[in-house]
Amino acid sequence: xxxxxxxxxxxxxxxxxxxxxxxxxxxxxxxxxxxxxxxxxxxxxxxxxxxxxxxxxxxxxxxxxxxxxxxxxxxxxxxxxxxxxxxxxxxxxxxxxxxxxxxxxxxxxxxxxxxxxxxxxxxxxxxxxxxxxxxxxxxxxxxxxxxxxxx
Amino acid sequence: xxxxxxxxxxxxxxxxxxxxxxxxxxxxxxxxxxxxxxxxxxxxxxxxxxxxxxxxxxxxxxxxxxxxxxxxxxxxxxxxxxxxxxxxxxxxxxxxxxxxxxxxxxxxxxxxxxxxxxxxxxxxxxxxxxxxxxxxxxxxxxxxxxxxxxx
Amino acid sequence: xxxxxxxxxxxxxxxxxxxxxxxxxxxxxxxxxxxxxxxxxxxxxxxxxxxxxxxxxxxxxxxxxxxxxxxxxxxxxxxxxxxxxxxxxxxxxxxxxxxxxxxxxxxxxxxxxxxxxxxxxxxxxxxxxxxxxxxxxxxxxxxxxxxxxxx
Numbered sequence: 313x314x315x316x317x318x319x320x321x322x323x324x325x326x327x328x329x330x331x332x333x334x335x336x337x338x339x340x341x342x343x344x345x346x347x348x349x350x351x352x353x354x355x356x357x358x359x360x361x362x363x364x365x366x367x368x369x370x371x372x373x374x375x376x377x378x379x380x381x382x383x384x385x386x387x388x389x390x391x392x393x394x395x396x397x398x399x400x401x402x403x404x405x406x407x408x409x410x411x412x413x414x415x416x417x418x419x420x421x422x423x424x425x426x427x428x429x430x431x432x433x434x435x436x437x438x439x440x441x442x443x444x445x446x447x448x449x450x451x452x453x454x455x456x457x458x459x460x461x462x463x
Numbered sequence: 464x465x466x467x468x469x470x471x472x473x474x475x476x477x478x479x480x481x482x483x484x485x486x487x488x489x490x491x492x493x494x495x496x497x498x499x500x501x502x503x504x505x506x507x508x509x510x511x512x513x514x515x516x517x518x519x520x521x522x523x524x525x526x527x528x529x530x531x532x533x534x535x536x537x538x539x540x541x542x543x544x545x546x547x548x549x550x551x552x553x554x555x556x557x558x559x560x561x562x563x564x565x566x567x568x569x570x571x572x573x574x575x576x577x578x579x580x581x582x583x584x585x586x587x588x589x590x591x592x593x594x595x596x597x598x599x600x601x602x603x604x605x606x607x608x609x610x611x612x613x614x
Numbered sequence: 615x616x617x618x619x620x621x622x623x624x625x626x627x628x629x630x631x632x633x634x635x636x637x638x639x640x641x642x643x644x645x646x647x648x649x650x651x652x653x654x655x656x657x658x659x660x661x662x663x664x665x666x667x668x669x670x671x672x673x674x675x676x677x678x679x680x681x682x683x684x685x686x687x688x689x690x691x692x693x694x695x696x697x698x699x700x701x702x703x704x705x706x707x708x709x710x711x712x713x714x715x716x717x718x719x720x721x722x723x724x725x726x727x728x729x730x731x732x733x734x735x736x737x738x739x740x741x742x743x744x745x746x747x748x749x750x751x752x753x754x755x756x757x758x759x760x761x762x763x764x765x
Binding site: 323326394456460 | 575588
């Protein structure tokens with residue numbers, strides 16, 4: 313065995329599917345649920361966690377983790393900014409909530425990259441992970457989590 | 464040689480420039496073109512692919528990969544949401560499509576981070592990579608791809 | 615010592631807090647300030663730099679690094695698109711600029727992932743890092759930078 317075994321063996325790579333239960337249309341705080349599904353974060357000294365949603369009508373974002381009012385206002389804003397009644401929609405076969413859901417998903421994005429420091433997600437005090445459900449009946453949502461770093 | 468040679472040597476880092484040919488203003492599906500330029504993805508068991516567009520008037524997003532209607536509706540939405548005729552634009556010297564292109568580029572973002580699992584991009588069934596061309600005559604677009612992970 | 619010591623030892627992981635001084639509401643170019651805080655980028659041949667803002671009312675984006683007009687127009691656009699006077703805001707206790715700041719922060723996003731090539735950030739010619747300050751008096755802003763790659 314050579315002298316670098318310790319540091320070499322300490323490299324971490326982990327991937328895991330996380331299924332989020334069906335939620336109503338809106339913005340939902342899922343920080344705790346995601347953290348509980350990834351106890352291995354504790355073993356990473358310096359690294360990153362990538363969360364990826366494998367859908368085109370739901371998204372992930374970080375925002376204020378305390379007030380439910382903020383999440384309600386997110387829904388109001390995005391419903392107003394991306395109207396179901398816009399005259400230019402042509403992709404309407406899957407319901408009036410479908411095309412706005414695709415747009416909202418790209419405005420907010422399909423992934424988050426979160427730093428890991430000393431075994432914890434290094435989020436700011438007020439930052440929480442939002443699942444953004446843009447469909448009326450989106451059903452379960454599948455995340456793929458990838459964790460890598462130094463153990 | 465020490466016993467860890469196998470796992471150590473299996474660490475992968477690759478960077479490659481990918482030039483996307485000139486396309487008209489709008490949203491274009493480029494999943495196949497990007498995948499073909501990166502055959503080394505097949506050699507990665509667990510990792511990530513970072514795609515980065517080196518421009519400020521074009522962007523990358525993930526969205527529905529089946530219906531051309533969806534991509535046409537993206538163009539309609541973003542043209543409506545970021546108007547060329549807004550009274551507040553002051554940066555107008557490079558044409559009426561220029562400042563809206565900068566805004567759209569930041570709304571959608573310059574990069575995608577995509578998980579790699581067992582030698583394949585772990586996209587959802589309906590997820591495709593869009594090149595979002597926000598200029599009337601944007602010309603060729605340069606991507607820098609970075610792939611890293613466990614072999 | 616085994617023959618792979620050189621390449622093994624060359625793996626780089628670095629995390630550093632960067633404090634950005636208080637700035638007025640608007641879009642501010644911080645590329646130079648961020649680069650100066652991270653001289654270790656020079657030691658990375660192939661890698662990534664992740665910049666993460668630990669707040670929910672400020673954000674990071676990449677855009678045009680030459681004309682101050684562009685940054686002024688960003689402020690005009692986002693103030694118009696996310697109105698302080700929208701009738702649907704319910705989270706109003708922290709001031710009329712607060713809820714719009716949360717929305718803008720999620721539209722633009724809390725992080726940037728930037729490729730590193732041959733010891734330099736591989737940005738396009740016109741790409742600069744913007745600190746997007748969405749509050750009237752946001753104060754100092756805390757970034758967490760994570761750098762990893764091959765030395």
